[in-house]
Amino acid sequence: MTDKNNQDDSRLVKRCQKRDKRALEHLYARHHGVLYAMALRMTGQVADAEDIVQESFIRAWKALPNFRGETTFRNWLLRIGINLCRNMHKRKKETVKLQDIPAPANDSDTLARNWLEKALSKLPDGYREVLVLHDVMDLRHVEIAEVLGLSVGTSKSQLHRARIKMRDLLITKRNAGDSLHTAKMRRYR
Amino acid sequence: MTVTIRKCIDDKVLSAYIDEDLNQEHTAEVTTHLATCSECKQIVTDLKILKTDLARSFHVRPKRNLWPVIDKKLSSDWEGVSMARLWLPRLLPIPLAAAAVLSLVLLQRPDEQSPVPPLPSATELDRAITTVQQAEMAYLNAIVSLERVLENEKASFSPKTLKIVEQSLAEIETAIERCRKAILRDPSNMEANRAMLAAYRQKMDFLYELVGSRIRPKGA
Numbered sequence: 001m002t003d004k005n006n007q008d009d010s011r012l013v014k015r016c017q018k019r020d021k022r023a024l025e026h027l028y029a030r031h032h033g034v035l036y037a038m039a040l041r042m043t044g045q046v047a048d049a050e051d052i053v054q055e056s057f058i059r060a061w062k063a064l065p066n067f068r069g070e071t072t073f074r075n076w077l078l079r080i081g082i083n084l085c086r087n088m089h090k091r092k093k094e095t096v097k098l099q100d101i102p103a104p105a106n107d108s109d110t111l112a113r114n115w116l117e118k119a120l121s122k123l124p125d126g127y128r129e130v131l132v133l134h135d136v137m138d139l140r141h142v143e144i145a146e147v148l149g150l151s152v153g154t155s156k157s158q159l160h161r162a163r164i165k166m167r168d169l170l171i172t173k174r175n176a177g178d179s180l181h182t183a184k185m186r187r188y189r
Numbered sequence: 190m191t192v193t194i195r196k197c198i199d200d201k202v203l204s205a206y207i208d209e210d211l212n213q214e215h216t217a218e219v220t221t222h223l224a225t226c227s228e229c230k231q232i233v234t235d236l237k238i239l240k241t242d243l244a245r246s247f248h249v250r251p252k253r254n255l256w257p258v259i260d261k262k263l264s265s266d267w268e269g270v271s272m273a274r275l276w277l278p279r280l281l282p283i284p285l286a287a288a289a290v291l292s293l294v295l296l297q298r299p300d301e302q303s304p305v306p307p308l309p310s311a312t313e314l315d316r317a318i319t320t321v322q323q324a325e326m327a328y329l330n331a332i333v334s335l336e337r338v339l340e341n342e343k344a345s346f347s348p349k350t351l352k353i354v355e356q357s358l359a360e361i362e363t364a365i366e367r368c369r370k371a372i373l374r375d376p377s378n379m380e381a382n383r384a385m386l387a388a389y390r391q392k393m394d395f396l397y398e399l400v401g402s403r404i405r406p407k408g409a
Contacts, residue, residue, distance in 0.1 A: 021263060028256050036251045041243075050255055057259045116242055135243035160204040167235050 005030075009073040016064045024061055031074055032057075034137060035081050041132040042085040044117040052088065056081045075147045078133070082147065086125055119169045127162035134159050198222060198229050207236050321382045328389035335396035342400055357395060364388045 009030070015023035032053055039049035039056075059080050067076065120128055129148060133139045134155075139147070141155040148155070198219060205211050206219045223230045343351060368385035371378055 021260070024263075025256060025260070028259065032255065033250050037246075037249050040249055041246065046252070050251060050253075053251065053255050054259050054262070058262055061263055116246065131243070135240050136246060138244070156205075156210075157201075160201045163204050163236055163239060164200055166239050167232070170235060170239070 006072050010069065013064060013067060013069070013073055016061065017067070021061075024057065024064075027060075027073065027077075028057055031077055034074065035077060038078060038132060038137055039081055039085060041117075041120060041136050042082070042128065043088060044121055048088060052081055052084045055084055059084075071146050075143060078147045079149075082129055085129075089125060115173075119166055122169060123162055123165055126158055127165060130155055130158040131162035131166070197226055200232060203229065203232055204236060207233060207240060321386060324386050325389065328386070328393055331393050332389065332396060335393065335400055338400040339396060354399065358392065361388055361392045361395070365392070 009027065012023045012027050012030075016027070035056055036049055036053050039052040040046065043049055043052065056077060060077055063080075067073075071079075120132070123131065126148075130144055130150075133144045133147060134141070141152045141159075144150070144155045145152045150158070202211070202215075202219065206216065209216070211219065223233060339354075346354065365385060365388045368381045368388060371381035372385065
């Protein structure tokens with residue numbers, strides 16, 4: 001985010017602290033997209049992502065009187081959203097078995113969107129959060145560290161592990177697809 | 190099962206490479222290596238595909254505008270609090286035992302620095318709500334008695350006085366109704382409960398001012 005954007009947010013936050021709800025509406029207009037994209041990638045469900053956006057802004061409104069500007073409003077809001085995603089994930093405890101993940105439609109160029117979402121849900125929370133914040137939302141490691149309360153080194157390390165894990169999932173499905181093809185070919189010889 | 194591919198360059202470095210997070214010299218070394226190593230090249234290709242697809246998936250927007258729902262939820266929380274603040278400055282002290290218990294159980298009025306007070310426990314809330322209901326019944330009984338007396342005495346009031354009395358009572362009744370609506374939406378809204386009791390007290394005192402001298406003490 002640019003400095004000007006952050007300054008605009010600061011002014012809106014101050015108005016919110018004086019309980020000007022229109023200022024919150026402006027903040028909603030500026031940041032709901034980013035929050036929604038993060039929530040959708042974390043939860044994989046449109047309804048859940050919408051719930052998280054709504055609840056994040058309601059909690060932000062209630063907590064804004066205590067917000068001292070230690071971080072940008074966006075990163076602070078993302079932190080609220082991520083905590084909500086974590087709680088939701090714990091409640092649902094969705095376990096996606098590897099064999100339930102359909103093979104990518106075309107893994108030479110692009111991965112099927114549904115494979116991507118299901119593979120993301122297979123990652124441990126910490127890996128998924130860093131991967132989404134870095135690769136989906138283009139946050140720098142300094143910002144990710146701020147949002148998640150990590151060090152920059154840990155953020156880089158988690159990102160690397162998340163990517164390798166995602167690649168492992170991709171390779172496993174590729175190999176499973178090859179084995180099936182080979183077995184079929186043997187039957188017809 | 191995790192597939193291990195023999196690699197020449199640490200995959201942490203390859204991950205940093207695709208993020209352009211290496212210095213110039215290191216980047217050049219990796220690029221040169223990738224030109225001759227198919228295994229490392231495959232890793233980089235796969236990581237780039239994953240990164241590109243994840244980045245593309247960012248361009249999603251909510252299908253509907255969520256602000257009206259957020260606004261509605263904030264309004265229903267806010268109305269009860271602002272209603273209480275409208276009436277609290279006009280309140281008379283509440284001497285009834287039920288209200289005294291209530292004030293011990295409930296939290297103090299939030300100050301300007303922290304307008305959102307911490308919530309009492311569920312047990313405290315249940316006790317407080319029962320106490321409020323008891324207090325409300327006590328006020329209503331007193332008010333009904335006083336209104337009966339007032340009805341008999343109205344004939345002795347001048348039209349101007351009667352008009353002022355009726356306007357004042359209507360104002361208090363409107364405030365009570367607003368508090369009741371806030372409580373219906375959220376029975377645990379203690380600000381609204383306190384404001385409602387305070388409004389009842391105000392009505393009772395007002396009626397007593399009008400007709401108190403006409404009420405004969407018991408046994409008289």
